Amino acid sequence: MKIKIQDQVREYDAPVTVYDAAKDMELITRAVIGAEIDGKTVALTQEITADTEVKLLTFEDAAGKHLFRHTASHILAQAVKRLYPAAKLTIGPAVDNGFYYDIDSDVTFTPDALKAIEGEMKKIVKENLKIERFELPRADAIALMTEKEEPYKVQLIEELPEDAVISFYRQGEFTDLCAGPHLFTTGAVKALKLTQCTGAYWKGDQNNKMLQRIYGIAFPSKDELNAYVTQQEEALKRDHNKLGRDLELFTTVDVIGQGLPIMLPKGARVIQLLQRWVEDEEQKRGYLLTKTPLMAKRDLYKISGHWDHYLDGMFVLGDPYDETKECFALRPMTCPFQYQVFLNKKRSYRDLPMRLGETSTLFRNEDSGEMHGLIRVRQFTISEGHLILRPDQLAEEFKGCLDLAMHMLDTLGLKEDCSFRFSQWDPARTDKYEGTPEQWNEAQGIMKELLDANGINYAIGIDEAAFYGPKLDIQIKNVFGKEDTLITIQIDMLLAKKFGMEYVDSNNQMVTPYIIHRTSMGCYERTLALLIEKYAGAFPMWLAPEQVRVLPIGDEHVAYAKSVQEKLSAAGLRVELDDSSNTIGYKIRNTQLQKVPYMLVIGAKEMEEGTVSVRNRAGETVTKPVDTFLAEALLEVAQKKR
RNA sequence: GCUGGUGUAGCACAGUCGGUAGUGCAGCUGAUUCGUAAUCAGCAGGUCGUGUGUUCGAGUCACAUCACCAGCUCCA
Numbered sequence: 001m002k003i004k005i006q007d008q009v010r011e012y013d014a015p016v017t018v019y020d021a022a023k024d025m026e027l028i029t030r031a032v033i034g035a036e037i038d039g040k041t042v043a044l045t046q047e048i049t050a051d052t053e054v055k056l057l058t059f060e061d062a063a064g065k066h067l068f069r070h071t072a073s074h075i076l077a078q079a080v081k082r083l084y085p086a087a088k089l090t091i092g093p094a095v096d097n098g099f100y101y102d103i104d105s106d107v108t109f110t111p112d113a114l115k116a117i118e119g120e121m122k123k124i125v126k127e128n129l130k131i132e133r134f135e136l137p138r139a140d141a142i143a144l145m146t147e148k149e150e151p152y153k154v155q156l157i158e159e160l161p162e163d164a165v166i167s168f169y170r171q172g173e174f175t176d177l178c179a180g181p182h183l184f185t186t187g188a189v190k191a192l193k194l195t196q197c198t199g200a201y202w203k204g205d206q207n208n209k210m211l212q213r214i215y216g217i218a219f220p221s222k223d224e225l226n227a228y229v230t231q232q233e234e235a236l237k238r239d240h241n242k243l244g245r246d247l248e249l250f251t252t253v254d255v256i257g258q259g260l261p262i263m264l265p266k267g268a269r270v271i272q273l274l275q276r277w278v279e280d281e282e283q284k285r286g287y288l289l290t291k292t293p294l295m296a297k298r299d300l301y302k303i304s305g306h307w308d309h310y311l312d313g314m315f316v317l318g319d320p321y322d323e324t325k326e327c328f329a330l331r332p333m334t335c336p337f338q339y340q341v342f343l344n345k346k347r348s349y350r351d352l353p354m355r356l357g358e359t360s361t362l363f364r365n366e367d368s369g370e371m372h373g374l375i376r377v378r379q380f381t382i383s384e385g386h387l388i389l390r391p392d393q394l395a396e397e398f399k400g401c402l403d404l405a406m407h408m409l410d411t412l413g414l415k416e417d418c419s420f421r422f423s424q425w426d427p428a429r430t431d432k433y434e435g436t437p438e439q440w441n442e443a444q445g446i447m448k449e450l451l452d453a454n455g456i457n458y459a460i461g462i463d464e465a466a467f468y469g470p471k472l473d474i475q476i477k478n479v480f481g482k483e484d485t486l487i488t489i490q491i492d493m494l495l496a497k498k499f500g501m502e503y504v505d506s507n508n509q510m511v512t513p514y515i516i517h518r519t520s521m522g523c524y525e526r527t528l529a530l531l532i533e534k535y536a537g538a539f540p541m542w543l544a545p546e547q548v549r550v551l552p553i554g555d556e557h558v559a560y561a562k563s564v565q566e567k568l569s570a571a572g573l574r575v576e577l578d579d580s581s582n583t584i585g586y587k588i589r590n591t592q593l594q595k596v597p598y599m600l601v602i603g604a605k606e607m608e609e610g611t612v613s614v615r616n617r618a619g620e621t622v623t624k625p626v627d628t629f630l631a632e633a634l635l636e637v638a639q640k641k642r
Numbered sequence: 643g644c645u646g647g648u649g650u651a652g653c654a655c656a657g658u659c660g661g662u663a664g665u666g667c668a669g670c671u672g673a674u675u676c677g678u679a680a681u682c683a684g685c686a687g688g689u690c691g692u693g694u695g696u697u698c699g700a701g702u703c704a705c706a707u708c709a710c711c712a713g714c715u716c717c718a
Contacts, residue, residue, distance in 0.1 A: 108646075198713035199645025206715045210645055213713070241711080246653080254691065254709050313717085333718095362718085367643050370716065382718065464717095473718090485718055523718055554675040581674075582681085589679040603677060615678070 019044040043181035069094035072218035078174035079120035098217035128187030129172040191225035192218040240532035241373030259371040259378030266545035287357035292337035304336040330363035347503040360384035374529035382523035423471040426463035490517040553603035
C-alpha cells in the first residue's frame with residue numbers, strides 16, 4: 001500500500017502506524033502532535049492498512065489544538081481522581097480557548113483546590129504517561145465503568161447508538177471513556193493552567209444536577225501560555241463594564257436595582273449621537289417615525305401571544321390572574337404597539353411597504369443571574385422597526401433591512417467582528433411556538449432563499465427562533481469571547497393575522513400582509529458596550545462625548561484659550577477647557593487618560609500667531625491656525641471617520 | 643434561577659489574635675505660571691454594601707439579604 005505524507009510517498013507491505021511512517025520519512029518533529037486522514041483527526045498511533053494520504057498536525061492547526069487540549073482535559077480528570085477519588089467524571093471536551101471537565105463532587109473545588117489539582121496535573125505531565133486506546137463491547141464497557149463507579153459514564157455508554165464503537169483511553173492508572181483521538185503521551189503538555197471553576201448543568205439542562213466545571217488552558221510551551229495570558233489580560237482592559245465606569249459613561253446603583261444602569265452625561269451623549277444618526281438614516285430610507293406607549297393592558301398581550309409565551313419575562317403591574325381588575329404590563333417588545341399604527345385606518349396595497357421605525361424602550365424581567373454590564377439589562381432602548389409588506393415586496397425589503405444593518409455596522413466599525421445566525425424553531429417544541437409546521441416551513445423556506453440570494457454565510461441555530469417566526473441574528477463577541485445578538489431581522493407570518501391586519505389589494509380583495517421585525521443598529525446600551533470594547537474607550541471623533549480639550553499653559557493664556565473654546569463650540573464641537581493651575585504635562589496626561597481625541601495646547605507662541613498646537617491620541621503634535629483645525633475636525637465628524 | 647467569587651473614602655488597595663479605621667491617587671484651599679505622562683504644602687473625605695445575631699466589645703465571627711463579577715441556563 002502507498003502512504004503519502006506531505007509531499008512524500010512510500011510503499012509498505014504490512015500495516016504501519018502514522019508515527020512510524022512519518023518517522024521513516026523524517027517528518028516527525030517535536031511539534032507534530034497528531035494527523036488528519038480523510039478530514040478526520042487521528043492520533044499518531046493510528047494504524048494504516050490501505051492506501052492513504054496523511055496530513056500531519058501541529059498545535060498551529062485548529063484540529064491539532066483541539067486534540068492537544070482534549071488530552072489536557074484527560075490529565076485534569078486524572079489529577080482530580082487522584083486527589084478526590086470519590087469525584088464522578090462526566091464529560092471533558094476541548095473548547096475554543098482551552099478545555100474543561102464537568103465533575104460531580106461533594107467537595108467544592110475552591111481556588112486553593114484548583115492549585116492543588118494543577119500541581120497534580122503537572123506531575124502527570126512529568127510522568128510522561130503513555131496514552132493507549134482500546135475498544136470494548138458494550139456490556140464490557142458498562143461493566144468497566146460500573147466497576148470504576150462512574151455512573152455518568154455508564155449513562156453515556158447506554159445512550160450510544162447500537163452500532164457505536166466504544167473506545168477508551170488509558171494513561172497510567174487512569175482510564176476514560178472517550179472517542180479520542182489524543183496525544184500519545186502526557187509529556188507533550190508542557191504548559192497548563194486551571195483558570196476557574198464554575199457550575200454547569202449535566203447535559204446543559206437546568207432540571208438536571210449542577211456539576212462543577214473546571215476550566216483550563218494548555219499549550220506546548222510556557223512562552224505560548226504566558227503570551228496567551230498576557231493577551232487575555234490586555235483584552236480585559238477593554239471590558240466595557242470596567243472601562244465604561246472608569247470613563248464615566250455609566251454606573252449602577254444598589255437601590256435602583258439589577259440591570260438598570262444609569263447613563264452618566266458622557267454615556268448619554270454617545271447614545272444621543274447614535275440615536276440621532278439612526279433616526280436620520282432611517283428617515284432617508286423611507287421610514288416613518290412612531291412613538292407608542294411603554295405599557296398596555298394585559299388584553300393587548302393576550303392578542304399578540306406574549307401573555308402565553310412571555311409572561312415570565314414581563315413586568316406586570318397588578319395581579320395577572322385577577323380578571324376582575326385592570327392589569328397592565330410594561331412592554332417587552334414593540335410589535336403589538338406599532339401594529340396599531342397600521343390598524344389606525346383602512347389600508348390599501350398602495351400604502352405598502354409601510355416602514356415604521358421607533359426608538360423604543362423595552363422592559364424585560366430577566367432572571368437575576370443574567371444581567372451583565374450594558375450588554376444584558378432589564379430596561380433598554382432599541383432602534384426598533386416593523387415593515388408591513390405585500391408578499392411581492394418581501395425580498396426587496398428584506399434586502400433593504402440587511403443593507404441598512406450592514407451600513408450601520410460598517411460605519412461603527414463593528415462589521416468585521418460580526419457573524420450570522422439563522423435562528424429556526426424546534427418542531428419538537430410546539431408549546432414554545434405559535435403557528436403550524438406548514439407556516440414555519442414556509443417562513444423558514446422564504447428566509448433561507450433570501451439569505452442565500454444575498455450571499456449571507458450563516459450558521460443555523462435550532463430552537464432559537466422568536467415565538468412568532470424565524471430570525472436572522474447578527475452576532476458579536478465581547479472581550480470574554482461570549483457571543484450576543486447585536487442585530488436581528490425576523491420574518492413574521494402570524495401576528496398580522498392575530499391583530500386582524502389587512503389591506504385591500506388591486507383586485508379589491510382583503511389580504512393579510514407579511515411583517516418584518518427588525519432593528520437597524522440593535523439596542524443602544526449593548527451597541528455602546530461593544531463600541532467601548534472595540535475602541536478601548538477611544539471613540540471615533542464623531543461619537544466622542546468630549547471631542548476637544550483646550551489646555552492653556554499659564555493663566556495669561558486662559559482668555560485666548562476660552563475664545564478658542566467658544567469658537568469651536570459655536571461650530572458644534574464638544575469642547576472642554578482645562579483652566580486649572582496644573583502643569584501642562586499634568587493636563588496632557590489627564591486628557592489622555594480620558595481618551596479625548598484632540599487636545600489643543602495654547603501658550604504665548606500660539607496666542608501671538610492665532611494658532612493652536614494640536615495633539616492627537618497618538619501623541620503627534622502639529623501647530624496650525626484655529627480655523628484650519630476647526631475645518632479639519634468638522635470634516636472628520638461629518639465623514640464619521642474611524 | 644443555579645454554582646463559585648467579591649463588597650473598607652470617587653478610584654486602587656492595607657487593616658495581624660475580635661479591642662474606637664489607614665496609605666496612594668482623585669477632590670477642596672493656598673502657593674506656584676510652568677511647553678508635552680504627575681509642582682509644593684495644607685485640609686477634608688467612612689453607619690467598613692445592608693440587616694439581625696454572638697460578644698463587655700464586630701471591618702474582622704455566624705445567619706439572612708442586596709449589589710457587583712465569572713460561568714451555567716435563558717436572551718436583544
